[in-house]
Amino acid sequence: MNELKSMLAYTNIDVEALVNDYTKTLQKNNNREATERGTIVALKEWARQKDYLIRQVMQMPGYNGNLQAVMPITIPNERTVNDVDKTVYNNIWLNLFSSGSKILSKKNAEGKTLSDMILSEAEDMPEFVDVLSIASHSGKKAKSFSEFADNGITYESIKKRDEAQSLINVFRGIVSSRLDSIQAAEINAINKNIRAAEGMKTTRALGKVIKYYGLEDKTPGSVYGKEFIANYCELMKDGGRTLLFVISVNPIDYLKMSIGEFTSCHDIRGGGWRSGTISYMLDQTTMITYTILPGSSTEINRVTVSGKDRPELFSKIYRNVFHWDCNHRLIQSRVYPQGNEGATDLYKVLRHAVQSSISLANGWDPENWTNRKRKFIDFTTSGEGSTNYPDWSYEHFSGNLSTPGHATDAYSTEQFVIGAAPTCIVCGERHSSSRNLKCNWC
Numbered sequence: 001m002n003e004l005k006s007m008l009a010y011t012n013i014d015v016e017a018l019v020n021d022y023t024k025t026l027q028k029n030n031n032r033e034a035t036e037r038g039t040i041v042a043l044k045e046w047a048r049q050k051d052y053l054i055r056q057v058m059q060m061p062g063y064n065g066n067l068q069a070v071m072p073i074t075i076p077n078e079r080t081v082n083d084v085d086k087t088v089y090n091n092i093w094l095n096l097f098s099s100g101s102k103i104l105s106k107k108n109a110e111g112k113t114l115s116d117m118i119l120s121e122a123e124d125m126p127e128f129v130d131v132l133s134i135a136s137h138s139g140k141k142a143k144s145f146s147e148f149a150d151n152g153i154t155y156e157s158i159k160k161r162d163e164a165q166s167l168i169n170v171f172r173g174i175v176s177s178r179l180d181s182i183q184a185a186e187i188n189a190i191n192k193n194i195r196a197a198e199g200m201k202t203t204r205a206l207g208k209v210i211k212y213y214g215l216e217d218k219t220p221g222s223v224y225g226k227e228f229i230a231n232y233c234e235l236m237k238d239g240g241r242t243l244l245f246v247i248s249v250n251p252i253d254y255l256k257m258s259i260g261e262f263t264s265c266h267d268i269r270g271g272g273w274r275s276g277t278i279s280y281m282l283d284q285t286t287m288i289t290y291t292i293l294p295g296s297s298t299e300i301n302r303v304t305v306s307g308k309d310r311p312e313l314f315s316k317i318y319r320n321v322f323h324w325d326c327n328h329r330l331i332q333s334r335v336y337p338q339g340n341e342g343a344t345d346l347y348k349v350l351r352h353a354v355q356s357s358i359s360l361a362n363g364w365d366p367e368n369w370t371n372r373k374r375k376f377i378d379f380t381t382s383g384e385g386s387t388n389y390p391d392w393s394y395e396h397f398s399g400n401l402s403t404p405g406h407a408t409d410a411y412s413t414e415q416f417v418i419g420a421a422p423t424c425i426v427c428g429e430r431h432s433s434s435r436n437l438k439c440n441w442c
């Protein structure tokens with residue numbers, strides 16, 4: 001205990017309380033055999049490995065004295081590809097467009113129908129002659145047949161309907177509130193009159209599609225009067241809810257990283273990768289970040305404890321593991337709960353909060369970061385004996401590597417090690433089981 005206390009003296013935290021909390025957190029969460037001995041071994045190794053990250057977090061704005069930086073954050077409205085797809089298809093395509101049938105027309109540009117055309121073409125014919133059969137047998141197409149399908153609908157309007165359907169299909173997959181350059185190009189390739197542009201609000205672009213096909217709500221004073229458009233705008237609108245965001249190297253947060261309004265395989269109560277929590281705690285690079293409700297508070301021994309001071313006591317809404325090293329490389333792993341893979345806005349907001357906190361801790365410009373996408377795959381490896389799930393290498397999510405500075409600045413491609421062999425919660429020896437928090441001998 002004394003050695004641990006002197007190792008952590010610079011943090012001013014209550015080391016005895018931390019040892020006690022750590023052991024109790026394990027015991028209360030289905031690991032009753034946890035011992036103080038196992039805790040002290042783990043915490044000494046954590047203090048050694050995390051020295052750099054602990055000092056970084058202590059320099060961040062919002063540092064709460066408990067190895068956590070806490071700040072308000074606005075989380076964009078949650079929406080999944082599924083929500084958007086349902087709203088655009090069911091509400092807008094099926095209802096507003098009536099599956100495209102509202103675009104189909106039986107009148108050509110001159111306002112004439114197939115039978116108008118047949119009648120006028122028949123005027124020059126002798127009585128009792130069937131124009132339809134003459135046209136189809138003579139090999140010479142009457143004007144009526146180049147403009148109308150057999151069912152009397154103009155080819156022009158069928159083409160328009162197909163075009164509208166292709167456009168709607170594009171919007172079914174757009175989750176972001178504003179278009180990126182690829183989405184804008186895709187829309188313009190189908191119909192250049194829409195004039196979609198990068199950065200345009202997604203709802204505005206769809207509004208232009210609706211207007212182009214003559215389906216806008218013409219009620220005076222109403223822009224999006226129709227209920228289904230209103231639903232879409234509600235779903236896609238900017239803004240969101242404000243939560244407290246926590247950047248932590250506190251050991252309790254590693255243990256509880258998957259206890260919140262979701263669970264994952266890193267749940268110490270029974271997850272298949274439960275010892276991965278300690279694996280992350282004992283490496284040099286992993287920080288746990290998460291959000292909790294603002295204004296949270298609870299009573300401990302008749303003392304009110306706020307979410308800002310002790311966020312680890314409150315239920316996590318989102319959790320995102322980040323990896324930051326002394327070579328100044330930041331890797332963003334996957335956001336939990338899962339199902340947010342398409343929510344690039346959410347990934348971006350969490351990443352920006354971490355980037356700006358790191359910058360302010362080091363006296364750098366918080367806005368000046370460069371996104372290197374998935375380049376980290378080239379040099380990131382799992383630590384020897386680590387038992388954490390290699391979430392950062394999961395292909396279908398928006399995690400990435402970013403570095404402080406400009407795109408032209410060089411960055412290190414030295415090995416980036418994530419995870420370490422976990423220690424047994426009973427005896428403190430290293431072990432290799434991902435499903436257990438203790439070794440085979442205990």
Ligand SMILES: [Zn+2]
Nearest residue numbers: 424427439442
């Ligand atoms: Zn053991």
